[in-house]
Amino acid sequence: MRVYGALAGLLVGFFAVLLGPAAPASAHAALVNSDPANGTIVPDAPNKVTLTFSESVQLLSGKIQVLAPDSSRADQGEPTVDGGTVTIPLRSGGSRGTYLVSYRVISADSHPVGGSITFSVGAASAPPSATVDETKVNPVVRALIPVGKYLGYAGLVLLVGPVLVLALLWPHRLSRRGPARVIWTGVGLITVSTLMALWLQAPYSTGSTLFDVRVGDLRDVLGSTFGAVMLVRLGVVCAAALLLRPLLKGRGNESKADLALLGVLGVAALATWPLTGHPTASPVAGVSVVVDAIHLAAMAVWLGGLVMLVAFLLPQADERELGAILPIWSRWAATAVSALIIAGVVQALIEVASLKGLVDSTYGQLILVKVGLAAVVLGVAWWSRRLVRSKSAETEPRGLRKIVIAELAITAVILGVTSALVQISPPRTAEAASSADTNTTVTKTLTDPKMAVQIDIFPAQVGNNSIHLYAFTPDNKPLTVVEWKATAALPAKGIEAIEIPLLRITDFHAVGDIALPQPGEWTFKITARTSDIDQSTLTTTATIN
Known part of the structure; x- marks a missing residue:
């Protein structure tokens, strides 16, 4: 007794x-970064997706997948891990639209970590739905x-x-x-x-x-x-x-x-x-x-x-x-x-x-x-x-x-x-997780009957910003642009249009840099000339913090 x-x-x-x-x-490791970043739009289909966690992780068989816009599997082969970085190889020639990446791994302290991210190629679309909840216990x-x-x-x-x-x-x-x-x-x-x-x-x-x-x-x-x-x-x-x-x-x-x-x-x-x-x-x-x-x-x-x-x-x-x-x-x-x-x-x-x-x-x-x-x-x-x-x-x-x-x-x-x-x-x-790199890219898609133009502004903050321009046909195929022009203005604070110097990288892609001196709702005007007589001018606004 x-x-x-x-x-x-x-x-x-x-x-x-x-x-x-x-x-x-409770997850004991955090996803701190991904490439492509969560919610971003990229011009071309990548050949891999990289997930970076706050600590080293171990893979679980069959618990990582990438779904294409039509819900088919976009990943191929087995993912690999190096410390806290997981690399997922993708099939070549991926279609345009939104992709879903779902994952479940084991953190260094033996706890499962699950979740999902999305990214889009060319333009966003309705994301595919995951058949399995990777976060459940x-x-x-x-x-x-x-x-x-x-x-x-x-x-x-x-x-x-x-x-x-x-x-x-x-x-x-x-x-x-x-x-x-x-x-x-x-x-x-x-x-x-x-x-x-x-x-x-x-x-x-x-x-x-x-x-x-x-x-x-x-x-x-x-x-x-x-x-x-x-x-x-x-x-x-x-x-x-x-x-x-x-x-x-x-x-x-x-x-x-x-x-x-x-x-x-x-x-x-x-x-x-x-x-x-x-x-x-x-x-x-x-x-x-x-x-x-x-x-x-x-x-x-x-x-x-x-x-x-x-x-x-x-x-x-x-x-x-x-x-x-x-x-x-x-x-x-x-x-x-x-x-x-x-x-x-x-x-x-x-x-x-x-x-x-x-x-x-x-x-x-x-x-x-x-x-x-x-x-x-x-x-x-x-x-x-x-x-x-x-x-x-x-x-x-x-x-x-x-x-x-x-x-x-x-x-x-x-x-x-x-x-x-x-x-x-x-x-x-x-x-x-909170101190991880935060993607602040502002992405806008502008359309008219002749073309669609995607503009990416990073980091969308006062100071130096990078501008990326992509041109597509109405049916989402790359469109050759002979000449690009772009300006940025902040009418609310009396800042007139500032020309953005652009460099043509590929037939449908141009980049430029501009210093934006004030926060506010900036107006961006883009002109894309596709031939000697055909061109389109499109306008959008973006918030600069």
């Missing part, structure tokens, strides 16, 4: 994850992922701290049967959590349902970085389980070499958590991975030690044994809490990136909730440390036990918050 009482606090956090509101799926899968993560964190707590206490602080006269059950429960939870993660990653990546998983999907997961890390975790846990048996039996035949190897395996296991999360996509990935592993280790040592205290040592150890154990444990706890705070602050500074991100984002708000709960726990821990120093805990262990139970209950909720936190995009991702 004492073992189950010690686990009650962890179950509180488990149900907090289950009953908490389901957050929408099954709600059951989305809800189970943080549950699986919580089980993994709980397993770490019930494994790392109890093993350390059992190896270094456990009185020889006490039975090891109860602690062994706790430790084997921790091993089981980590194993279940890892197997859940491997299974759930397949429908999470592809957007399918929980049981609509194909063998090929699982093969893709196992062949990914995520799958490799999960397999390493399983291997480390299995190896640790073999080394744990002598320690748990308590016959005195556990060697120092075995204990040292067990410590190495523990470090390796802890490292697998940050290698599949936010730290791998951090601007300083090496620092983030180390800091996150320290954060997890400190949490597991502290909370696992508290479980051993409340479930076994305080009820079973005598006054002499507690007098020897509690001061040592108090120093361990103080060190673990210090490491927890420092690592947590460093993590928050890297992921949040700004005060605005801390206050305005869901990620930042959960960080604040976690900090508030941690402050309460630290207050309780301070009181328990005071009891230990005053020696009253040795004579009144029940009072200390109640305090430790309170610590466990609150930290269980913190674990639940952490499990939700790893599924939410950090503010640095949103900032990366």
Whole structure:
């Protein structure tokens, strides 16, 4: 019963994850640029489309496509990826009109990123409709992922701290049967959590349902970085389980070499958590991975030690044994809490990136909730440390036990918050997307019975601007222009027509540059002469910021 009482606090956090509101799926990488850019009109069909993301990504088989204006596939061959840049080869001789590019990739921190962009060749048309929503995540899968993560964190707590206490602080006269059950429960939870993660990653990546998983999907997961890390975790846990048996039996035949190897395996296991999360996509990935592993280790040592205290040592150890154990444990706890705070602050500074991100984002708000709960726990821990120093805990262990139970209950909720936190995009991702290159090209299409002229103005801002002119026949075929003329005027501010010097690039394409001195609604007049006697003059307005 004492073992189950010690686990009650962890179950509180488990149900907090289950009953908490389901957050929408969050992309942890952002599309920051594309070529052609989203919503632009290009004169000729490109031979490839390039997508650039804010962090490195991995491809999913069959999850990237380009649809032509008639909804046929315009891509050919397999797309390639180089870091955060995805290149999609296109068929030659593409038709005029609007194309749809849809994509779903896996970000560096193992989360799917989906979306779509459009671009037009020659002139815009009704875009083709996508048959698959590349951004969807099954709600059951989305809800189970943080549950699986919580089980993994709980397993770490019930494994790392109890093993350390059992190896270094456990009185020889006490039975090891109860602690062994706790430790084997921790091993089981980590194993279940890892197997859940491997299974759930397949429908999470592809957007399918929980049981609509194909063998090929699982093969893709196992062949990914995520799958490799999960397999390493399983291997480390299995190896640790073999080394744990002598320690748990308590016959005195556990060697120092075995204990040292067990410590190495523990470090390796802890490292697998940050290698599949936010730290791998951090601007300083090496620092983030180390800091996150320290954060997890400190949490597991502290909370696992508290479980051993409340479930076994305080009820079973005598006054002499507690007098020897509690001061040592108090120093361990103080060190673990210090490491927890420092690592947590460093993590928050890297992921949040700004005060605005801390206050305005869901990620930042959960960080604040976690900090508030941690402050309460630290207050309780301070009181328990005071009891230990005053020696009253040795004579009144029940009072200390109640305090430790309170610590466990609150930290269980913190674990639940952490499990939700790893599924939410950090503010640095949103900032990366907002700071991406923004296309400010103004595109206008002018028509008369003889021709259509497309004018592109970039960047459509005060100062130097590039002007591109394209001529087409009424049936959207390139039209040869013998001579181009163009002017720009701002009548509202008394600026008369300024001639735009133009250079004929191809038969139907001309470029020029002009300095626009004032913002406002500028009037552009274009004259295109197609023969000695045929010419058209067309006029449009464009807003210059």
